[in-house]
Amino acid sequence: MFKNEYLQKVYAEVEARNAGEVEFLQAVREVLESLEMLVEKHPEYEKNGLLERFCEPERFIQFRVPWVDDAGKVHVNRGFRVQFNSAIGPYKGGLRLHPSVNASVIKFLGFEQVLKNSLTGLPMGGGKGGSDFDPKGKSDAEVMRFCQSFMTELQRHIGQFTDVPAGDIGVGGREIGYLYGQYKRMRNEFVGVLTGKGLTYGGSLARTEATGYGLCYFTEEAMNNMMNDSLKGKTVVISGSGNVAIYATQKAQQLGANVVALSDSSGYIHDPDGIKLDVVMEIKLSRRGRIKEYVEAVPTARYCEGCSGIWTIPCDVALPCATQNEIDEAGAKALVANGCKVVCEGANMPSTPEAINVYLANGVLYGPAKAANAGVVSVSGLEMSQNSLRLSWTFEEVDQRLQGIMRDIFHNAYHASKECGAEGNLMVGANVAGFLKVADAMLAQGIAY
Numbered sequence: 001m002f003k004n005e006y007l008q009k010v011y012a013e014v015e016a017r018n019a020g021e022v023e024f025l026q027a028v029r030e031v032l033e034s035l036e037m038l039v040e041k042h043p044e045y046e047k048n049g050l051l052e053r054f055c056e057p058e059r060f061i062q063f064r065v066p067w068v069d070d071a072g073k074v075h076v077n078r079g080f081r082v083q084f085n086s087a088i089g090p091y092k093g094g095l096r097l098h099p100s101v102n103a104s105v106i107k108f109l110g111f112e113q114v115l116k117n118s119l120t121g122l123p124m125g126g127g128k129g130g131s132d133f134d135p136k137g138k139s140d141a142e143v144m145r146f147c148q149s150f151m152t153e154l155q156r157h158i159g160q161f162t163d164v165p166a167g168d169i170g171v172g173g174r175e176i177g178y179l180y181g182q183y184k185r186m187r188n189e190f191v192g193v194l195t196g197k198g199l200t201y202g203g204s205l206a207r208t209e210a211t212g213y214g215l216c217y218f219t220e221e222a223m224n225n226m227m228n229d230s231l232k233g234k235t236v237v238i239s240g241s242g243n244v245a246i247y248a249t250q251k252a253q254q255l256g257a258n259v260v261a262l263s264d265s266s267g268y269i270h271d272p273d274g275i276k277l278d279v280v281m282e283i284k285l286s287r288r289g290r291i292k293e294y295v296e297a298v299p300t301a302r303y304c305e306g307c308s309g310i311w312t313i314p315c316d317v318a319l320p321c322a323t324q325n326e327i328d329e330a331g332a333k334a335l336v337a338n339g340c341k342v343v344c345e346g347a348n349m350p351s352t353p354e355a356i357n358v359y360l361a362n363g364v365l366y367g368p369a370k371a372a373n374a375g376v377v378s379v380s381g382l383e384m385s386q387n388s389l390r391l392s393w394t395f396e397e398v399d400q401r402l403q404g405i406m407r408d409i410f411h412n413a414y415h416a417s418k419e420c421g422a423e424g425n426l427m428v429g430a431n432v433a434g435f436l437k438v439a440d441a442m443l444a445q446g447i448a449y
């Protein structure tokens with residue numbers, strides 16, 4: 001619990017006001033716990049009600065999304081956009097389409113995004129959105145009609161200088177295309193209002209790869225600096241088999257690691273000889289199939305039902321890239337017992353607080369999501385710059401900038417951890433480094449009476 005009275009009071013208010021929103025409360029609590037020392041040093045935060053404002057979104061929009069399926073039946077989903085904080089730039093953050101989406105999930109993601117975007121060093125505020133629509137099993141035409149209906153409402157709240165959404169779970173190139181088409185149809189403007197666009201209409205090279213690649217760049221930099229080691233020759237377990245997992249696998253392999261496992265929400269595959277990424281890409285990207293189909297192409301690999309067993313596979317490095325709270329205390333203990341020394345997060349908040357305590361108590365190098373998976377939002381920022389400049393940078397140029405940004409994020413988080421007496425605790429470091437910039441901007445901009 002909090003030692004500082006102001007933090008205690010702020011968290012109690014957040015808890016009362018957002019009762020039952022477990023994911024949001026979990027995210028707020030973790031951040032506030034990291035700020036103890038900072039708050040002691042800065043009495044002006046309390047005087048200016050800074051943390052109360054920081055924990056309350058500037059705007060939360062919820063809307064009805066009606067759409068018609070191929071058989072002519074009408075469905076209604078719920079759409080959300082949280083515009084959490086715009087102190088350092090326009091709101092920026094992805095859209096998630098998944099049945100588990102609700103107000104709590106969107107608020108936790110938006111809250112984390114504020115700090116993540118600040119850490120990139122680019123001028124972007126934090127937002128997030130999505131819907132409880134499940135794209136699984138829907139035809140292209142159904143996904144298109146859903147996206148059009150969703151954007152018909154969302155378009156009145158966003159804009160290139162106001163709020164620039166992107167993809168997340170369930171939102172890839174196809175969905176961004178449909179969303180962008182509808183925005184343009186309704187507003188008659190060809191502007192960079194979404195990132196993750198196709199290359200023919202303003203997208204950036206290296207955007208698709210950015211989260212997975214950035215995760216590996218961050219992990220490599222952290223291992224170099226904190227362990228005098230690298231990914232080369234390491235056994236790596238990666239969860240998920242979506243956008244983040246696939247490109248994390250590709251970059252880890254390029255850096256010389258042996259990636260031995262991937263999963264989806266039904267189960268996981270273990271291939272001790274090393275995952276054949278071309279097989280995975282064919283299944284997941286070309287056919288939108290299931291990960292268990294991998295063993296049909298690679299019979300020496302094994303498939304297990306249920307996804308949590310993936311953490312019992314011995315590895316040096318674990319990169320959770322699926323979803324929130326996918327590693328619990330038991331999963332973290334299994335990782336540590338089998339010799340895992342590094343956990344860096346590709347997914348948002350994939351480790352429960354109990355799992356994080358296990359990492360920290362056992363000296364595991366822990367790279368929290370808001371630092372380790374900031375790659376994509378960095379490249380989104382670069383996509384916005386290219387759109388404004390009406391220029392397209394090469395893959396190599398974008399990749400170089402991404403590497404630089406991920407290295408800087410590690411060093412900023414590490415430096416901040418040292419400054420507040422928790423050297424090497426990158427969770428504290430990332431929270432503090434991300435928060436300081438937003439806090440300064442909020443103080444400078446005053447309060448509207």
Ligand code: NDP
Nearest residue numbers: 168169170240241242243244264265307322323347348376
């Ligand atoms: P995708 O939709 O492309 O893939 C998600 C993958 O995770 C799928 O393989 C899915 O399987 C699997 N999955 C879902 N739930 C579980 C579970 N409980 N256990 C195991 N696997 C599961 O999403 P992304 O790759 O884009 O996103 C993954 C994570 O990374 C999310 O937390 C997201 O917020 C985060 N992230 C994504 C970014 C991006 O640019 N895409 C940027 C920054 C963070 P199934 O097909 O069965 O559902």
